[in-house]
Amino acid sequence: MDQRLGVDTGGTFTDFVWLGADGRTQIHKQLSTPHDPSEAILSGIETMMVPETAVVVHGSTVATNALLERKGARTALITTKGFADVLAIGRQNRPDIYALVPQKPPPLVPANWRLEVAERVTASGEVLHPLNLNKLPAIWQRLQAEQIESVAVCLLFSFLHLQHEQQIRQFLQEQAGDALHISLSSDILPEYREYERTATTVINAYVVPLMTRYLRRLAAGVQPRRLSVMQSNGGIISAATAGAQAARTALSGPAGGVVGARFVAGQAGFPEIITFDMGGTSTDVALCPGRLPTTASGEIAGLPLRLPIIDIHTVGAGGGSMAGVDAGGALQVGPESAGAFPGPACYGRTEKEIRDWRLETEQKSQVSGLRSLLATVTDANLVLGRLDADHFLGGTMRLDETAAREALSNLAEKMKVDDAETAAWGVIQVANANMERAIRRISVERGYDPRRFTLMPFGGAGPLHACELAESLQIPRVLVPPVPGVLSALGMLVAAPTKDYSQTVMRTVQQWSQADEAWLAAQAEPIAARAIADMVAEGHEESSVTLRYRLDVRYKGQSHELTVPWQAGDLAVSDLFHAAHEQRYGYRLPDDELLEVVTLRVTATSAADAESALSAGVAPVDSLANQHESLGEPDASTAIIDEKMVWFGERPLRHGSVQAYQTNLYNREKLRPGHQFSGPAIVFQYDTTIVIPPSWETAVDQFHNLILTKGEETGD
Numbered sequence: 001m002d003q004r005l006g007v008d009t010g011g012t013f014t015d016f017v018w019l020g021a022d023g024r025t026q027i028h029k030q031l032s033t034p035h036d037p038s039e040a041i042l043s044g045i046e047t048m049m050v051p052e053t054a055v056v057v058h059g060s061t062v063a064t065n066a067l068l069e070r071k072g073a074r075t076a077l078i079t080t081k082g083f084a085d086v087l088a089i090g091r092q093n094r095p096d097i098y099a100l101v102p103q104k105p106p107p108l109v110p111a112n113w114r115l116e117v118a119e120r121v122t123a124s125g126e127v128l129h130p131l132n133l134n135k136l137p138a139i140w141q142r143l144q145a146e147q148i149e150s151v152a153v154c155l156l157f158s159f160l161h162l163q164h165e166q167q168i169r170q171f172l173q174e175q176a177g178d179a180l181h182i183s184l185s186s187d188i189l190p191e192y193r194e195y196e197r198t199a200t201t202v203i204n205a206y207v208v209p210l211m212t213r214y215l216r217r218l219a220a221g222v223q224p225r226r227l228s229v230m231q232s233n234g235g236i237i238s239a240a241t242a243g244a245q246a247a248r249t250a251l252s253g254p255a256g257g258v259v260g261a262r263f264v265a266g267q268a269g270f271p272e273i274i275t276f277d278m279g280g281t282s283t284d285v286a287l288c289p290g291r292l293p294t295t296a297s298g299e300i301a302g303l304p305l306r307l308p309i310i311d312i313h314t315v316g317a318g319g320g321s322m323a324g325v326d327a328g329g330a331l332q333v334g335p336e337s338a339g340a341f342p343g344p345a346c347y348g349r350t351e352k353e354i355r356d357w358r359l360e361t362e363q364k365s366q367v368s369g370l371r372s373l374l375a376t377v378t379d380a381n382l383v384l385g386r387l388d389a390d391h392f393l394g395g396t397m398r399l400d401e402t403a404a405r406e407a408l409s410n411l412a413e414k415m416k417v418d419d420a421e422t423a424a425w426g427v428i429q430v431a432n433a434n435m436e437r438a439i440r441r442i443s444v445e446r447g448y449d450p451r452r453f454t455l456m457p458f459g460g461a462g463p464l465h466a467c468e469l470a471e472s473l474q475i476p477r478v479l480v481p482p483v484p485g486v487l488s489a490l491g492m493l494v495a496a497p498t499k500d501y502s503q504t505v506m507r508t509v510q511q512w513s514q515a516d517e518a519w520l521a522a523q524a525e526p527i528a529a530r531a532i533a534d535m536v537a538e539g540h541e542e543s544s545v546t547l548r549y550r551l552d553v554r555y556k557g558q559s560h561e562l563t564v565p566w567q568a569g570d571l572a573v574s575d576l577f578h579a580a581h582e583q584r585y586g587y588r589l590p591d592d593e594l595l596e597v598v599t600l601r602v603t604a605t606s607a608a609d610a611e612s613a614l615s616a617g618v619a620p621v622d623s624l625a626n627q628h629e630s631l632g633e634p635d636a637s638t639a640i641i642d643e644k645m646v647w648f649g650e651r652p653l654r655h656g657s658v659q660a661y662q663t664n665l666y667n668r669e670k671l672r673p674g675h676q677f678s679g680p681a682i683v684f685q686y687d688t689t690i691v692i693p694p695s696w697e698t699a700v701d702q703f704h705n706l707i708l709t710k711g712e713e714t715g716d
Contacts, residue, residue, distance in 0.1 A: 045222065059488060124160070149209045447586070458485070
């Protein structure tokens, strides 16, 4: 059995989960090194004494940070004559429809680095004007003069005719060798929609040089251990592939959390889950209807990313989200965050630290220094007793309750309410409402009933808010994993090797027929051959590779597609699409309505039990799956460490009302499978705090998960 190390790099901590030869896991946290994330990883590997035979799976933020901070490589775009401004024109979308002067982020490639070549391919793939090779030397001289590090090549309809892009790459490679990074749209995204294809190829070119240098440095440091990298689609690829197609790693951190959640929930017998990852700045939610939810319509840093990613919705609500009163007297929470510095008021920063920070931020970004004086969601949880000043981060960091209460008292005056507790409860309710809207967006608005699902909170703040969110959404249970704070690293540990392929096919059909089936099978054959060859080249046995096919389909005349599964010989494609359309939009057109099959998608996965891996979205890891204990006695009194007054909403739950309850405090390390107890309760552990309101019941299952369910209400 492979020994594996999952590594998730975060803004504050780098998380490690080690799976040893004996099937046992070990957890470690290391302070991140933002200037070079590999330093923290190599230090953690040394501290944990990871053997040289281990496999290291890494979730990287290098590409993400480069895009968010606009600190990528000097990148040029080579495109068909007349189309250099595609990046600037975009889709004319207006995220803020009421903005009188809408602002959009500038393109990653400035106008003077967007270069044109004379060539033209028609929409049917025929060459109208051959590529003028005589113009390429001038382009190469321009690239040299501008010290360009990376080039994106995106020609019109190149997904139907690859040769022109390949000719450009061959010429540039002959001139520059390995010194110039080249990304072809026909390799990265061979699909129609010119702007999205161009933007995605440019994103890849923009981050490839940084990612390649970083992975080479990391791979040299971990040698002879094998290095794999987490993708945004929930699978892993080799470090070499990640370096060449860095855009596939842009959202790998959140993806790891969803994969880890699916693995833990599958063990516990709850295949249908809503994941709820609440950190300091934002909250990520995803709905898993028995599988990993993937989409090809993502976005990062205001730019479309049309590569397969896990369908995650993000909202600006986290533990550091700041609360204030707007001009109309309404309470607002987020999206602005206090961050790690100055942090919530309870972090106890000195006046000098805040003054120095305020001067620095005003000089750099001209934002108001008032943000450091506002109360946050974390402060509200502390004032309500849900966080404990002596048990934060396992007691290694003491919180300043006096500072938190002062911040909430100031907010109470502005809200014109009686006390800090009432103001804190208002902050919690507004933050919960923001997160509830996010969950409704991925469930109710897409035709899914949240009452069928289990809510799975993780991240540092998720378990603080999970029960109240579940109650508002009528979700019947909450599943809290044993280590919510390192679930993303666990997801990387159990992720399956995966590669995605796509090709625009654009075929009109009425009722799916044998002729349509034969035509599509012919289109799929070369893609399948390439997928298997690529997986074998990465070291996977051909017998372990399983292919999954999907189709992007729409009614003729529509602009957007829905993705449905397809298998060779399956004539039910039309029925599957009609059903998917009805679930998403609430109606379906007659069965004889013309359909368009737009894109064929192929996913290759390697696992010892590939069929189960594809259905679950994770690689089977027997040693982890077998880590369970028999259920013991229900009495959990041995885990009680203290009791105190904690504020909750009045029962039955009323909007805006809050009262204090005598609450038992539990140490999670002392909870054992079979233990049961009732709320109100607070459970402390190193990486999070779990809030269990009155009328909620808790049971510890055989895998040490906490299963929280709503009991009968008591009260009026």
